[in-house]
Amino acid sequence: SQQGEEDPQALSIQEGENATMNCSYKTSINNLQWYRQNSGRGLVHLILIRSNEREKHSGRLRVTLDTSKKSSSLLITASRAADTASYFCATDALSSSNSGYALNFGKGTSLLVTP
Amino acid sequence: GAVVSQHPSWVICKSGTSVKIECRSLDFQATTMFWYRQFPKQSLMLMATSNEGSKATYEQGVEKDKFLINHASLTLSTLTVTSAHPEDSSFYICSAREGGQGHNEQFFGPGTRLTVL
Numbered sequence: 001s002q003q004g005e006e007d008p009q010a011l012s013i014q015e016g017e018n019a020t021m022n023c024s025y026k027t028s029i030n031n032l033q034w035y036r037q038n039s040g041r042g043l044v045h046l047i048l049i050r051s052n053e054r055e056k057h058s059g060r061l062r063v064t065l066d067t068s069k070k071s072s073s074l075l076i077t078a079s080r081a082a083d084t085a086s087y088f089c090a091t092d093a094l095s096s097s098n099s100g101y102a103l104n105f106g107k108g109t110s111l112l113v114t115p
Numbered sequence: 116g117a118v119v120s121q122h123p124s125w126v127i128c129k130s131g132t133s134v135k136i137e138c139r140s141l142d143f144q145a146t147t148m149f150w151y152r153q154f155p156k157q158s159l160m161l162m163a164t165s166n167e168g169s170k171a172t173y174e175q176g177v178e179k180d181k182f183l184i185n186h187a188s189l190t191l192s193t194l195t196v197t198s199a200h201p202e203d204s205s206f207y208i209c210s211a212r213e214g215g216q217g218h219n220e221q222f223f224g225p226g227t228r229l230t231v232l
Contacts, residue, residue, distance in 0.1 A: 033220075040206075041225075041226075042223060042224065043159075043223045045220075048220065088158060095161060095164060095172075095174065096174060097164065097172045097173065097174050097175070098172075099164040099166075100166075102149055102164055102221075103221050105151075105158045105160075105161075107157075108158050
């Protein structure tokens with residue numbers, strides 16, 4: 001499956017700072033989504049941006065999408081210790097098995113927010 | 116929002132046994148269900164896609180005889196790990212999508228942690 005690349009792999013910041021994570025992908029997409037996962041837990045859906053959208057906001061989250069560069073970014077403003085988690089981008093695209101559309105996940109960014 | 120449940124949430128088994136994991140969509144009909152696997156500190160890897168009433172389509176490198184998927188109804192899919200071995204220990208996550216135009220979102224279950232001794 002096509003898997004996006006995210007950078008950085010790990011990010012450590014202090015509370016109140018902004019955190020920016022980037023995601024790049026390879027094929028055409030229907031939409032791109034960002035998820036959060038606390039250690040050993042399930043996924044939490046954060047935001048979905050469609051291929052014809054360029055920017056989307058949700059609370060302290062801001063997502064951009066540049067389909068010409070096949071890249072997206074997630075910005076978390078005024079971070080809190082509770083934001084500590086792994087963040088994954090996922091592209092909704094045809095799966096490599098051609099069984100239809102499925103979400104393919106990037107490698108993730110591990111965010112640590114220290115008080 | 117749409118809810119997907121998984122059962123069990125964790126399981127420990129001996130090497131050579133088979134383990135069945137259930138995935139249910141609780142408040143919507145899931146035309147398509149997906150199974151993912153996640154090893155520690157790694158991302159989710161799509162294993163297979165199943166449409167209700169038809170055989171699952173497996174991603175490259177996933178053994179269909181080892182990971183049996185059944186999607187017999189619009190609200191239930193099962194993944195059976197046959198003759199499990201320690202290398203099959205992983206976090207298995209299912210996901211479900213409603214059918215039809217405009218239903219783009221996949222809803223994820225909470226995952227099942229499998230440990231094979």
